[in-house]
Ligand code: FES
């Protein structure tokens with residue numbers, strides 16, 4: 240493979256001051272060598288989103304997640320202890336569980352080794368005939384797990400500091416807009432495979448400069464002129480009062496409409512409260528390669544069966560908002576290969592207005608710092 244890395248540490252016109260800064264150079268969005276560094280320095284060091292607590296509430300419930308090339312399973316043990324493991328058999332490395340579900344024990348599909356839900360090896364066919372075989376040696380390898388703000392996160396770095404210490408006031412901020420996140424139930428998942436680098440997708444989430452141009456219904460759903468982005472250590476908030484109840488996106492039920500409130504948490508998950516009845520949605524942006532990204536858009540409502548209004552909101556996001564954004568980021572990804580482009584100026588204004596792109600600068604600086612490039 241011909242890996243281009245000559246620009247790895249050349250930040251060009253990126254500046255520590257957001258008001259003077261350009262974007263990170265285009266290689267950061269395309270170079271396999273930079274992606275390989277991000278995998279180790281960012282995704283294998285950060286707290287990665289897995290699911291809502293209700294999705295692993297019962298003994299034996301499990302949810303799997305991929306962190307680039309690492310397959311992880313979160314599972315609740317019989318004694319009500321939640322654990323995370325590398326989702327791989329200790330025998331000859333077959334993957335163990337798929338998707339999500341509930342099980343009394345884990346059976347490997349290859350040679351039927353079985354594991355308890357606490358990760359200990361239960362049986363290996365023929366183990367008594369193998370000299371010195373110690374079942375204890377073959378328990379599943381555990382990964383750090385933390386419940387935070389009603390959600391489950393894992394971290395592959397055994398020395399990682401706790402998420403609640405790293406995320407600061409995020410959980411309290413979310414509570415201010417969605418009072419009972421743990422009480423909501425999983426209602427729907429939308430899935431998208433996007434031909435774009437994960438940072439390109441995050442960038443798009445972090446600014447509403449494009450909203451008036453690209454999202455005519457969204458700027459009707461929210462009060463766009465009062466859309467504000469604030470940055471914190473490891474997250475940013477994107478908050479707006481509601482727009483018109485008979486907006487072009489979906490009908491907001493009668494009663495107080497609630498704000499649009501969204502948060503991006505390092506490195507690649509967003510939590511969103513849309514105007515309407517109690518809800519939170521999670522947009523999990525998962526890199527699958529230097530220029531490919533998997534997105535899950537999960538909806539959590541008061542009830543697992545969406546109401547008519549909630550169904551309308553899901554349809555709006557699936558049929559309108561997501562295609563609008565995916566079209567943008569895929570075009571940008573193609574544009575990043577152009578010989579006529581390297582870095583663009585971040586449109587950051589002093590007032591941090593609704594058009595300001597300071598959220599991107601905050602994100603780009605975190606990426607560069609974590610890579611050791613800044
Ligand atoms: S790889 Fe799992 S039992 Fe052999």
Ligand SMILES: [Fe+2]
Pocket residue numbers: 443444449450453454564
């Ligand atoms: Fe958008």
